[in-house]
Amino acid sequence: MRDAVRRRFLELLCSIYIYNEHRGYTAIDRMLAAIRASWPDDEALIRKVESHRADERKHYLMFRRWFERRGVMPFDIDRTCGHIDRFVEIVFGSPIDALDYRLIGREDVFERLCRVVSLTEKRGHRQVEILLRDPKVQDDAQLTKIFRVIEQDEPSHWAPYDGWLRDHGRREANAWERAIDSFVHGELLVFKLPVLFLAPRLRRRSTWPDHHDDAGALDQVAALEPLA
Numbered sequence: 001m002r003d004a005v006r007r008r009f010l011e012l013l014c015s016i017y018i019y020n021e022h023r024g025y026t027a028i029d030r031m032l033a034a035i036r037a038s039w040p041d042d043e044a045l046i047r048k049v050e051s052h053r054a055d056e057r058k059h060y061l062m063f064r065r066w067f068e069r070r071g072v073m074p075f076d077i078d079r080t081c082g083h084i085d086r087f088v089e090i091v092f093g094s095p096i097d098a099l100d101y102r103l104i105g106r107e108d109v110f111e112r113l114c115r116v117v118s119l120t121e122k123r124g125h126r127q128v129e130i131l132l133r134d135p136k137v138q139d140d141a142q143l144t145k146i147f148r149v150i151e152q153d154e155p156s157h158w159a160p161y162d163g164w165l166r167d168h169g170r171r172e173a174n175a176w177e178r179a180i181d182s183f184v185h186g187e188l189l190v191f192k193l194p195v196l197f198l199a200p201r202l203r204r205r206s207t208w209p210d211h212h213d214d215a216g217a218l219d220q221v222a223a224l225e226p227l228a
Contacts, residue, residue: 011075016077016188029102047223
């Protein structure tokens, strides 16, 4: 029973992570398209965001290999467990996929998005530090290694967005935005994770999340002109 509980917890935890890592790099693809269209000469920002995207993809693949070694698929987690999904929906009143790419390229909108991404990445870093002290994670050498890599990578992820805010004289996150971040995180830990853990018929995915990546759509986005 004890082993079954531990296995269930770890597989659910990693299912949430693999969803969020995949969601992370595909959302960054959308943001990169807007940056390249709106500020094509800001090569430093583009390189830093590209590096962030590469890390998110790397983390996704590490979790995928973790599942492959166990011979099981992740649980079918949706955007209700996505931190960036919930954060964007609350701040912008729209799902990530519904945000107009050209709208993201407006400085007033990009400013808000920078704060959302920065808070999300800092929250992720604190959570990884907590998980690395969890005995259930420590007993899994491969998973511990994955979280060590994420712990090392995370600080470079919020740096481009904090840097853009600073360089453009924009404010840092205020109390309201920090409260949203705390609410989204607490909602997952206190409500959603226990409900999913106890759900007797929680389905597993039949395909990997990246099986549905649409490179063609991203190419079309990159060709869009920014809004006036």
